[in-house]
Amino acid sequence: MKIEVMRADYLDPQQAADLVFLLDSYARDPMGGGIGLSAQVRENLALRLAALPHAVSLLCYVDGLPAGLANCFEAFSTFSCRKLLNIHDLAVLAEFRGLGLSQLILAELVTVARDRGCSKLTLEVLEGNEPAKGAYEKFGFAPYQLDPALGQARFWQMSV
Secondary structure, three states: OEEEEEEEOOOHHHHHHHHHHHHOOOOOOOOHHOOOOOOOEEEEEEEHHHHOOOEEEEEEEEEOOOEEEEEEEEEOOOOOEEEEEEEEEEEOOOHHHHOOHHHHHHHHHHHHHHOOOOEEEEOOOOOOHHHHHHHHHHHHOOOOOOOOOOOOOOOOOOOO
């Protein structure tokens, strides 16, 4: 079995199609919300990402087949006064789970973050997504908190 993790070239038609396929598959999964991407997103995602210098995506292939992805964006940590890399999406297709692909993707993201001068990687994970939580903890991630008495940080959102 040949496993390859690479930085996506958003302008390469095959890689762009693989990125959209993988993200749409993730979106259709219950952990991704259970609803596929809209036609507008499918048609424009790669070009819109290509226009963002702070975006980076990884594609993972198993024997040449698209199997996993990560979409990440640089942000800034005021406490360290350095950039950070936020993992916005990390997904492995169901038929490829259990092969350690998430660990390979995360290892490559460490390299990406270091290459970009980032101080840390951040991500959000659903409370009930035990397989993902286990994979992240195995890699070294931990819930974020400043003071244990105040509890863990929570990810919130508001549409505008």
